[in-house]
Amino acid sequence: MEATGRIGVLGTGTMGAGIVQLAAQSGYEVVACDATVESLERAQVYVRQGLSRFADRGAFSEDEAAAHYDRIHWTTLVDDLKDSEAVIEAIVEKVAPKKEAFAALDALLAPDACIFTNTSSISITDLSSATGRPERVCGTHFFTPPPVREAVEIPRGLLTSEETVERAKALITSFGKLPIVVQKDVPGFVANRFLMPMIIEACRLLEEDVASKEDIDLLVKKGLGFPIGPFELGDFIGLDVALDVTTYVHDELDESYYNPPRILKEMVRAGRLGHKTGGGFYDYDVD
Secondary structure, eight states: OOOOSEEEEEOOSHHHHHHHHHHHHTTOEEEEEOSOHHHHHHHHHHHHHHHHHHHHTTSSOHHHHHHHHHTEEEESOGGGGTTOSEEEEOOOSOHHHHHHHHHHHHHHSOTTOEEEEOOSSSOHHHHHTTSSOGGGEEEOBOOSSTTTOOEEEEEBOTTOOHHHHHHHHHHHHHTTOEEEEEOSOOTTTTHHHHHHHHHHHHHHHHHTTSSOHHHHHHIIIIITOOSSOHHHHHHHHOHHHHHHHHHHHHHHHTOGGGSOOHHHHHHHHTTOOBGGGTBSSSBOOOO
16 A cells, blocks of 8 residues: 655755655655756656666556656755655755754744654764754665665664654655664664775775775675675765765764775765766766
């Protein structure tokens, strides 16, 4: 059974676009908001292609895919989010822009509306402090790509209410996903406390000429049994995101281990961010 209601998504990059698709194909009316028309156009292509792939696999018919897409309202106007029962923020992984977005949403939304965030590392307590409703703020950390990955991390803030956690769980369940609650608001939550060390160690091994990136990825896949190597994964999630997360965790924990590797910084400075730019540790075809 499909869900009903209106969900807002603020930010339509790779993660935001995936969340838009997931919400729409789950039956929600979706308001997808971003700052530029160009960002929305890229997201529209992403969602159309994603729905088409699901239809090709028999998840739903082509007519149903079209109906799902028609549930989405694309806009550059934040005010269009005002009637949403919940908004999922999915903008850049940096504290200041997120807090600015939270303050704007707090002023706009109905008092009982929840503000959820797709942050993969930043303190929910800190972000919620930009609002007058910290009890209605919670994390909903999707994994790439959101329509495919089964679990969603739900980190709670210090003041997040039980009701809000239950609403987040209910929303994620209605998307057909598995909600996993993180009970303490720690930097990087659970998933990235495992993921980032793997990328950090891979970068350090490469910097020290211990092995090539290809061989490191190959050993992790064929030796350890991981489905993807650390350099491939970094390119997939975005090296800028990996750098932002690692930097945030390093600064918050004040542990030298999490100091971002120089090669990761250099890749980001060079604009080699992975799949989304056509090149990261590896090169990719970009349509």
